[in-house]
Amino acid sequence: MELLLVAFGGCTGMDVISILRKKRQQVTGLEMNVKGEKTSDYPKIYKEVHVEYVVKGKGVQKEAVERAIGLSLDKYCSVGATLAKAGTITHSYKIIEE
Numbered sequence: 001m002e003l004l005l006v007a008f009g010g011c012t013g014m015d016v017i018s019i020l021r022k023k024r025q026q027v028t029g030l031e032m033n034v035k036g037e038k039t040s041d042y043p044k045i046y047k048e049v050h051v052e053y054v055v056k057g058k059g060v061q062k063e064a065v066e067r068a069i070g071l072s073l074d075k076y077c078s079v080g081a082t083l084a085k086a087g088t089i090t091h092s093y094k095i096i097e098e
Helices: 002-022 062-076 078-086
Strands: 026-038 046-058 088-097
Touching: 002 026, 002 046, 002 062, 002 078, 046 062, 046 078, 062 078, 062 088, 078 088
Parallel strands: 046 088
Antiparallel strands: 026 046
């Protein structure tokens, strides 16, 4: 089950970094922190998943990060779409200026 969270982090992370690069943002790093809460009954699926994006770079625009995350979660990440059918996905982000 933990590998499902790892797959989700990898999927959405690749989307976000790709979109930010296409938007010509100077991203020097991206960290993903993914946490999930399972149901107490079997088969103990994830009912809540939270992903935190930590974007590092030079002059990275807040709007670009928000748009990239939105596109990933709403359109591109198939792992996230699968998890969203069973529960709730929330997200947050931080931009660290380097």
